Amino acid sequence: xxxxxxxxxxxxxxxxxxxxxxxxxxxxxxxxxxxxxxxxxxxxxxxxxxxxxxxxxxxxxxxxxxxxxxxxxxxxxxxxxxxxxxxxxxxxxxxxxxxxxxxxxxxxxxxxxxxxxxxxxxxxxxxxxxxxxxxxxxxxxxxxxxxxxxxxxxxxxxxxxxxxxxxxxxxxxxxxxxxxxxxxxxxxxxxxxxxxxxxxxxxxxxxxxxxxxxxxxxxxxxxxxxxxxxxxxxxxxxxxxxxxxxxxxxxxxxxxxxxxxxxxxxxxxxxxxxxxxxxxxxxxxxxxxxxxxxxxxxxxxxxxxxxxxxxxxxxxxxxxxxxxxxxxxxxxxxxxxxxxxxxxxxxxxxxxxxxxxxxxxxxxxxxxxxxxxxxxxxxxxxxxxxxxxxxxxxxxxxxxxxxxxxxxxxxxxxxxxxxxxxxxxxxxx
Numbered sequence: 163x164x165x166x167x168x169x170x171x172x173x174x175x176x177x178x179x180x181x182x183x184x185x186x187x188x189x190x191x192x193x194x195x196x197x198x199x200x201x202x203x204x205x206x207x208x209x210x211x212x213x214x215x216x217x218x219x220x221x222x223x224x225x226x227x228x229x230x231x232x233x234x235x236x237x238x239x240x241x242x243x244x245x246x247x248x249x250x251x252x253x254x255x256x257x258x259x260x261x262x263x264x265x266x267x268x269x270x271x272x273x274x275x276x277x278x279x280x281x282x283x284x285x286x287x288x289x290x291x292x293x294x295x296x297x298x299x300x301x302x303x304x305x306x307x308x309x310x311x312x313x314x315x316x317x318x319x320x321x322x323x324x325x326x327x328x329x330x331x332x333x334x335x336x337x338x339x340x341x342x343x344x345x346x347x348x349x350x351x352x353x354x355x356x357x358x359x360x361x362x363x364x365x366x367x368x369x370x371x372x373x374x375x376x377x378x379x380x381x382x383x384x385x386x387x388x389x390x391x392x393x394x395x396x397x398x399x400x401x402x403x404x405x406x407x408x409x410x411x412x413x414x415x416x417x418x419x420x421x422x423x424x425x426x427x428x429x430x431x432x433x434x435x436x437x438x439x440x441x442x443x444x445x446x447x448x449x450x451x452x453x454x455x456x457x458x459x460x461x462x463x464x465x466x467x468x469x470x471x472x473x474x475x476x477x478x479x480x481x482x483x484x485x486x487x488x489x490x491x492x493x494x495x496x497x498x499x500x501x502x503x504x505x506x507x508x509x510x511x512x513x514x515x516x517x518x519x520x521x522x523x524x525x526x527x528x529x530x531x532x533x534x535x536x537x538x539x540x541x542x543x544x545x546x547x548x549x550x551x552x553x554x555x556x557x558x559x560x561x562x563x564x565x566x567x568x569x570x571x572x573x574x575x576x577x578x579x580x581x582x583x584x585x586x587x588x589x590x591x
Contacts, residue, residue, distance in 0.1 A: 182326035188327070189328065189333075190331070190333050193331040193334020195351060220292040221412075255354035257288025258285060258354075259352060262347060267279065303323060305528055316517065318458045322454060413543075422437040449502070453509050460509060466510040467578045470510055470511070475570070485557075
């Protein structure tokens with residue numbers, strides 16, 4: 163990205179910390195609810211596929227909102243859309259509570275889906291609200307931080323941004339899993355709603371508007387191929403984001419509670435929900451810490467793409483461990499490796515995108531990046547749970563290892579051959 167405006171280190175710090183504060187609390191709220199959601203079929207009259215739809219509904223909504231949200235942010239700036247998005251997200255957990263108390267009425271039967279219950283529809287609608295709000299939050303955060311930074315310090319602050327989101331998530335995972343086991347689903351969802359409201363309040367009080375907007379044309383999801391025309395590097399970066407989100411945010415988070423339940427993994431008094439929450443928290447904590455460190459490292463290496471090589475290898479090994487060694491100790495080691503890989507690859511890809519994107523296109527290109535990730539997030543639960551039922555955990559996780567390893571050829575090699583992504587080239591502009 164190039165821009166005539168420059169910001170002092172103090173100004174960058176103020177803006178970035180304001181954005182990270184809202185993202186952190188939003189991450190906590192997301193984490194609180196997630197250990198409980200995969201177990202909803204124990205409370206609601208829904209099939210496995212319907213449960214998959216509930217898990218994916220927010221990602222699907224965000225998938226369709228990303229490009230319009232990016233256009234709006236390019237037009238009016240990031241502050242107001244981010245605040246509206248945070249408060250829209252806050253509606254979802256209270257909708258979960260409503261769904262738990264909705265009469266268990268079967269409203270119909272659909273092919274493949276089986277029975278569709280009224281509580282299930284309430285959960286789907288609530289997840290849709292979360293997805294719409296998060297589109298504005300994620301793209302607004304990316305646009306704001308990228309706009310105020312340069313290629314000399316962008317990796318550092320993008321790393322902090324991703325780290326803030328990631329470190330909020332494990333806090334919520336532990337809180338949500340423990341609250342579910344020792345109290346109830348209702349208490350876990352109530353905590354998520356309160357934390358989401360706090361995120362919106364923090365953003366309202368402290369978030370500045372540094373990205374003032376520009377006169378841009380409207381963009382829709384069907385126009386995605388046009389946006390990518392002439393930008394093959396963006397497509398490659400997007401595929402990397404797709405793979406990361408499909409595997410971590412889709413497959414792992416959707417299947418881990420059931421994996422722990424099927425293999426009888428326990429930690430003290432914690433059963434499936436609690437174990438999955440703690441294990442996922444370890445992975446995300448590892449990812450968040452690595453993200454903060456590798457964001458700074460990416461500013462100092464000659465080519466940010468170099469960081470993706472060990473990252474994809476570590477993730478591949480982690481999935482193989484889960485596939486062939488189904489013990490609690492091996493699960494912790496595998497999630498640690500996958501977290502390391504996520505933490506190294508994600509900030510590098512996002513910083514490269516920021517280096518290549520003009521300031522007046524940050525919203526739209528951030529939207530494209532999120533579209534690719536949300537395709538992965540949406541497909542993950544839809545594919546993972548039926549795959550586990552059909553071919554078992556071992557084959558499912560082994561195929562995940564093969565997919566992430568393929569990114570070495572599909573993502574790393576093309577970016578290494580593209581001189582525009584090297585920090586030295588961008589700095590020289």
